[in-house]
Amino acid sequence: MTDATLSAAPAAAPKPRASLLIADERTRKRNAAESRFRAYGLSAIGIALIALVVLLSSVLTDGIGAFRQTYLTLPVALDSARLDKNGNRDPEDIKKATTLTYGKLLDQAVQNTVAQQGIAIAGLTEKDVSDLVSKEASAQLRNRVIANPELIGQTVDARVLVNGRVDGYYKGRVSMDSAARDSNTSPAQLQLADALKDKGLLATQWNWSFLTNPDASDQRPEAAGVGVAILGSLYMMLVVLVLAVPIGVAASIYLEEFAPKNRLTDIIEVNISNLAAVPSIVFGILGLAAFINFAGLPQSAPIVGGLVLTLMTLPTIIIATRAALKAVPPSIRDAALGVGASKMQSVFHHVLPLAMPGILTGTIIGLAQALGETAPLLLIGMVAFVKNFPAAPPEGLFDPASALPVQVYNWTQRADPAFFERASGAIIVLLVFLLCMNILAIFLRRKFERRW
Secondary structure: OOHHHHOOOOOOOOOOOOOOOOOOHHHHHHHHHHHHHHHHHHHHHHHHHHHHHHHHHHHHHHHHHHHEEEEEEEEEEOOHHHHOOOOOOOHHHHOOOOHHHHHHHHHHHHHHHHHHOOOOOOOOOHHHHHOOEOOHHHHHHHHHHHHOHHHOOOEEEEEEEEOHHHHHHOOOOOOHHHHHOOOOOOHHHHHHHHHHHHOOOEEEEEOOHHHHOOOOOOOOHHHOOOHHHHHHHHHHHHHHHHHHHHHHHHHHHHHHHHOOOOHHHHHHHHHHHHHHOOOHHHHHHHHHHHHHHHOOOOOOOHHHHHHHHHHHHHHHHHHHHHHHHHOOOHHHHHHHHHOOOOHHHHHHHHHHHHHHHHHHHHHHHHHHHHHOOOHHHHHOOOOOOOOOOOOOOOHHHHOOOOOHHHHHHHHHOOOOHHHHHHHHHHHHHHHHHHHHHHHHHHHHHHHHOOOO
16 A cells, blocks of 8 residues: 555545425525416416406496386376277277377377476477487387277376486486587486476386397387397207207217227317317308208297307317216226126216216306307397297297397497497396306206215
């Protein structure tokens, strides 16, 4: 052994192990990155909630006025010489009296009321007095008399709509300054409305008619309602529920549990995934060509809208149902087959009940998506003005109708600001429908949910 070997420096002592109770630099960086990621997530949730609150506040602020309406109560003399010249109270003779005749009776009633109450306003013209009442009021009074001909010859208290400008005045949409520049109203007419309100004859009340009335013309925004649109949407959802759910669930069960895995089934699965991503307006073009031009079904009918929405909803239901079936553990199937159950029994007695919560949730989501579609319904003519209610199913499925999203689109295209308020009110109704459907989905999922 040489001196060089003996004089070699000893090996460095091993570095002591860091304590698990003290975070080193690498751990601190990892914890900081995790904290930043949590902060990003909370910030994203906060921004989304703020945007949701702003959206809902805007819709509620603009649309809550649609559920309140201004009415005028006044005595109307139903002159039998004008309404029933023959005096036999024959309904066919009474129907010959037009809304123009009833409008003259209402004009006279307003003028008499103003005179009896001693209301005198500078600059008030006869046109201001007669235009105070909505043009829809004469039609409502006519329907009331036709339903009860015994009212002819009496003086009845009529609760009638005022025009949209006066109604907007009490909702903050119209002011004295804007009335001075508006050819459809005047400051004197608004002062007349204030005077009648002080006398207790004019009041803004809850408006159930918004939910029950059909659409109205451009000159009668105060009378427009979503009754036909609600009924049309319900009819279309009924068609989608009857057709899309059994077809979609049956197709999903076959593809997931029984179909052989070959090139044909691969092509079918790829096409189902592609159809789920196709723009909805393409389904509208398909419905126009197949159901209206080829099959000859009527335009603007709930049956056509339901068929189009069924085609659009089927891929969503199939994908959701297959995902629910895949979520069932294979051990459930193996156990059922192991005790002697057939393939059919294992699927319908064990797999399907366990997948039912996911299937129901996917179905409700698909229906909710179909409820809010507008583009395909525009192409099949459901944007048409519909005044009459459709009949009860099945005849009503072939009657003209509208839908809630289409009604919203229709009202936003009109010039009168009162229709924008109506559109926001219809959005509130649509949101309530969607909320109810999602609550139903949660309830069904909790009710049918099973653990394994």
